[in-house]
Amino acid sequence: MTHLLTLDNVSKIFGGIRALSNVSLSVPPDRIVGVIGPNGAGKTTLFNVITGAYRATEGNVVFDGKEMTQWPSHRIMRAGIARTFQNIRLFGSMTVWEHLLVAQPHQGNMLRLVLPARFADPVAWRRAEEALDIFGLGAYRDTVARTLSYGLQRKVEMARALTTGPKLLMLDEPVAGMNHDEAEELRLLLLRLQGQGLSILLIEHDMPFVMRLCHQLYVLNFGSLLAEGTPAEVRSNPAVLDAYLGSETAC
Amino acid sequence: MLLQQLVNGLTLGAVYTLIALSFSLVMGVLSILNLAIGEVFMLGGYLGFALLAAHVPLAIALLGGMVSTAVVSIVIEKVAYQPLRDAPLITPMLSTLGCSIILQNLVTNLWGSDPLQLPSELFDRRIPLGPISIGLMQLVIIGVAVVLVALVAFLVKKTSAGRALRAVAENRDVARLLGVSPQRVTLLAFAISGALAGAGGVLVSLHYAAITPYVGVDIGLKAIAVMVIGGTTNVWGALLAGPLIGIAEVLTIAYGGSQARDLVVYGLMILILLLRPQGLLGGARSDVGQRV
């Protein structure tokens, strides 16, 4: 089976620091893959290398059959990847509605982009309406997104990511700060999206959430891959327990 | 002839150095261009002139000019900068522009818009130095500039006030956490910046033996170029770039015609920004800046 995303021996070195060491990882199509590990393990660095915010020092990133290790970020994202951020990164001056329009792919001719969107790009307009509906953001359509509550901002960021029509959705700590109900709502949404053909790669610290959701897990520690496997396999891996709990065998 | 030009260039450069340093202090701490500096500089020239015309000794006139412009700068800081310190950078910049408009109008009304001549006996003394002669005033200008730059360098490197200045320039939030008050540091930066501009003004009026309300405009802009070329974050950069540009300008006028001189000065600035954006002696990174 060809994987959607493959990292082959990727390393990232900053000055003298090996933030990532020979990490190999793959995300199959239609699957949910999790990346876990203690703080500072390099998980966000991994995301940054995949999305082109950082260039890999060694190794390859192949997505959808294309080798994109050296591509600029915007080209990587347009190839079908979308991501959300640990600290939400919304556009400070934009309303919710504007967030749902701005990230959509360019389809058709240039005229769609430079003429007033309402008339020139009904496809994009409709897509934004749909995203508004799916995420229940209709009431906040013309509100500046940054002024919304944390939970709603997360929704806007997710919705924006989905308007790009990605094949792979990368989520950086999507349930941080959420209560149990919100996390459950998100879990169901992600399962639904996966069912519609989306692959998901996520970083999380919330173990129950990760264990219930992911088909495959990768464990990072100090920039290296510590373990990989199904949640059940990883949960019982002594090296993983060690990394998380330290040498607390005395407990 | 060439050597004479070099001396003239050094003299002009000394003034540029002071104004560049003046811009640099505010730029380093606040990342804005204090657009009032050109007119503060001009005001210093007029105050110095007034004192000199009243036969006050040069040293007192210089000091008087510097203190007054420091005070004016503090007023500008309180009125135009403080209330806008958390606005996008363009806003306080335009506010300082407003101050410059006010200052220029004030000076034109008080002293008229025609050039004022300084009493000439101050300028007749020349000291022969081999094949050239150097005016006493030129020596004074260069000397004062060097002394002031050294003082500022000492202040910045060795005093606790200077450390506070550097801390805020480096990282405002961390400085605050360490107990440094960005407000007080900003005030200090404006005050010293004003004093330097005032000194430059007094010196430039000595250089040209005259003063006009429009002297700040051209020199102010060129001083920005000098600041960039020398390196915004390095005090000695201004001392290096000032004479460099002064000499380049004087030589261009002598051998290329006076129209070409701005081309040379700003051309050098753009070259530096393209090839070595941190300036000749600077360490600042100009590819990471605050949103303006």
Add this chain to the structure above:
Amino acid sequence: MISTYYAGLFADVGILTLGALSVYIILATGQLSLGNGGFMGIGAYVASYLTVALHWPVTPALLVAGLVAAVVGVIVGFPALRLKGIYLAIATLGFGEMVRSFFLVFEPTGGSGGYRGMPHISISYIWVWAGAIVLLVLALERSRLWLEMRAVHDDETAANLVGLNTTVIKIGAFGLGAAVAAICGGLFAHQYVYIEPGNFGFDRSIDFVLAIILGGSTVGLGALVGALLLVLVPEWLRFLVDWRLAAFGVLLILVLLTRRQGILDRALIMRLTFRKTA
């Protein structure tokens, strides 16, 4: 018919509106340009050379001037990518001064003596251009491209990470802004039928910035409001005689202190057109 005095003011408003718009377009992507006087100068001299030396009609001369300036703007836009914030602003300031000093030594267009002989245009002609470009910008503000420009302004990294080519957007903005400033320059030249390099220096560039910041830096109509302010307020202050400039300076500071986004912003426009925000 309106008197020549008011006609002149009206022409100035149209011309300054375009200058302010040229800054606005570039500012929308988060880049502050303190050198648009240079683009204005390029437009003025190119258009004038075409009409004076080559006897072209004004309209095609303006179009070519805009094109030339756009190319220069794109060229300027490339190194500009490497500089951020105030350093970019300073670089553009340097660019503007270089253009001014170039025309000081460029003899074919008169050098420091200035250039004259352009055919005079009417106020209506100026406002056809100004009006058309204002309308174009207002339409552009409702486009997806404008949203992408705002995204680059708000968070360039995030913009890249949602697939926007921020390089093309930023350089394109410089090109478009330069073209608008060039039209402004061409109109200026044929209104005053005499130009000299000093018309296009830092003073002019900062006037453009002043107009858009005062008028409203987040909406295109702010350029018009700012132009009205900058042209009319000094006239209204004439009664203060010698102190009118200082009064203007005071007013400027007061406006900035009390309403830093400028006079016009989206919320105010909503209210004025009876639309509601959620």
